[in-house]
Amino acid sequence: MFAQQLVNxxxxxxxxxxxxxxFALVFNILKFSxxxxxxxxxxxxxxxxxxxxxxxxSFAMTLLxxxxxxxxxxLVIERLAFRRxxxxxxxxxxxxxxxxxxxxxxxxxxxxxxxxNFYAYPRFFQRFVINLGPFILSVTDLTMLGISVFSxxxxxxxxxxxxxxxAIRALSMDQNTARLMGxxxxxxxxxxxxxxxxxxxxxxxxxxxxxxxYPQLGxxxxxxxxxxxxxxxGNILGAVVGALLLxxxxxxxxxxPGVGSGLSPVVIFLLMLxxxxxxxxxIAGVIIKEKA
Amino acid sequence: xxxxxxxxxxxxxxxxxxxxxxxxxxxxxxxxxxxxxFMAVGAYTSxxxxxxxGIPFALAATAGILGGLAAAWVVGVPTLRLxxxxxxxxxFGFGEAIxxxxxxxxxxxxxxxxxxxxxxxxxxWLAVFSAAATVLLVRNFKYSRFGRQCIAVKNDEIAAGSMxxxxxxxxxxxxxxxxxxxxxxxxxxGSYTSYVEPxxxxxxxxxxxxxxxxxxxxxxxxxAVVAAVVLSTLPEILRFADEWRIVVYSVIVxxxxxxxxxxxxxxxxxxxxxxxxxxxxxxxxx
Numbered sequence: 001m002f003a004q005q006l007v008n009x010x011x012x013x014x015x016x017x018x019x020x021x022x023f024a025l026v027f028n029i030l031k032f033s034x035x036x037x038x039x040x041x042x043x044x045x046x047x048x049x050x051x052x053x054x055x056x057x058s059f060a061m062t063l064l065x066x067x068x069x070x071x072x073x074x075l076v077i078e079r080l081a082f083r084r085x086x087x088x089x090x091x092x093x094x095x096x097x098x099x100x101x102x103x104x105x106x107x108x109x110x111x112x113x114x115x116x117n118f119y120a121y122p123r124f125f126q127r128f129v130i131n132l133g134p135f136i137l138s139v140t141d142l143t144m145l146g147i148s149v150f151s152x153x154x155x156x157x158x159x160x161x162x163x164x165x166x167a168i169r170a171l172s173m174d175q176n177t178a179r180l181m182g183x184x185x186x187x188x189x190x191x192x193x194x195x196x197x198x199x200x201x202x203x204x205x206x207x208x209x210x211x212x213x214y215p216q217l218g219x220x221x222x223x224x225x226x227x228x229x230x231x232x233x234g235n236i237l238g239a240v241v242g243a244l245l246l247x248x249x250x251x252x253x254x255x256x257p258g259v260g261s262g263l264s265p266v267v268i269f270l271l272m273l274x275x276x277x278x279x280x281x282x283i284a285g286v287i288i289k290e291k292a
Numbered sequence: 293x294x295x296x297x298x299x300x301x302x303x304x305x306x307x308x309x310x311x312x313x314x315x316x317x318x319x320x321x322x323x324x325x326x327x328x329x330f331m332a333v334g335a336y337t338s339x340x341x342x343x344x345x346g347i348p349f350a351l352a353a354t355a356g357i358l359g360g361l362a363a364a365w366v367v368g369v370p371t372l373r374l375x376x377x378x379x380x381x382x383x384f385g386f387g388e389a390i391x392x393x394x395x396x397x398x399x400x401x402x403x404x405x406x407x408x409x410x411x412x413x414x415x416x417w418l419a420v421f422s423a424a425a426t427v428l429l430v431r432n433f434k435y436s437r438f439g440r441q442c443i444a445v446k447n448d449e450i451a452a453g454s455m456x457x458x459x460x461x462x463x464x465x466x467x468x469x470x471x472x473x474x475x476x477x478x479x480x481x482g483s484y485t486s487y488v489e490p491x492x493x494x495x496x497x498x499x500x501x502x503x504x505x506x507x508x509x510x511x512x513x514x515x516a517v518v519a520a521v522v523l524s525t526l527p528e529i530l531r532f533a534d535e536w537r538i539v540v541y542s543v544i545v546x547x548x549x550x551x552x553x554x555x556x557x558x559x560x561x562x563x564x565x566x567x568x569x570x571x572x573x574x575x576x577x578x
Contacts, residue, residue: 097502101506105542225385269386
């Protein structure tokens, strides 16, 4: 029973980690909390729904196409909301408002075009569960876990094993020095946003499968925020660990009498406050300081 | 006539809540993405007391404000000593938590069905008077020592700290002050509509307030108030489709951010303020 809950929690956490990693990537480079990601999640969840129902693609193809579309949406967001701000060297506060505005714009565009109706993804899998000895595991959960782990591994390899990843990590330390060292800053930032969009696209499809589709779906980004706060803002590995932890805690909390799924956001919020008091630097243990 | 009075009342309540956002975001540079949930705290605290105990409105509103202060304290203590991003992320989570609490305490608050039958104590004149008093209060706050410290903290925390400003205390003070005002707006709102439900106070409302403040200009209280009045009465008068309203605002704010980042009003403040209170006239830099 416990092992099964652990697997359920980990697969939920893996979906959250797609969100929190996208959040951490942008935070790392541009040093602001990117609230437009919620809108990105909503839009990609609906795009994935259209791809799956109109084009009748398989699960794998739906993920691929939606991932790509999510990347394109993220590029557009970067172009419209942040490119000019960067050129003008605007203070962080404007990035912040820009991302909030973009997020609310995307959410409301979805509301306008799809109204507040609820939609559901088609059933992708013939079988719901696999019996593995004493465990009964959900096929959807296992697939999500597998795909999330795979995407995160690819990202880690790119970030730490390729020259391109080095350029992105250099950017996160100091944009001007990176530029002097021959990094094409605009291009690297655009690619980062594309990657964030791909993660958002895949995450959006998963959220759409897990829940029903509604315009406020993007508010599940709060899970990514909590995971980032627990893991340490801007730290990618911390974001993954925080998200997995959050997933497991959520699954466990649902089973606790008196809490259930209704009050679990409250308990998690209180746990996060306590965590912030005890260890504000997060699991990763590095506080990003403002430079003077 | 009754219709216009109700538009006037809602606008006045919006002015109160926008003033609170001005204190938190405009003056201090903190982003609260769950500020609407402080409005919920105010509305529900005063509403439940009015419904269950039938106490006078002034007492209930005071209780609502105290509730808002307590909530702001709980949220603020762990987060405000950290980087500014934390307050935005944590208030977002706070909003979710408040809605979850309201949805799961059906016996007390009516749950998702909402709290019904709050006695209607907010008259149009009370709302308008409250709005005027709030704006005056916030204006005086802006030009007081605390307000100047808030502006210093917004512009550069490190520089402000080295000048002897207690940064985390200043942020706490602004957050408490702002949240008390938001809770008061909630108390007014609840006992005007006589019905509140949790979904009214979702993050969209908090984000809309921030958008309105930026529309007018982050450094200008005049701008924030004018933006609040214009943006909350225009759709009522023009009656254009409600769902497009936020889309249009968002596009306008994106254009403003890209091409005139200081907002429509920039640093401008109505000089009427200065002539009314001569003593303050020489200090008009935001």
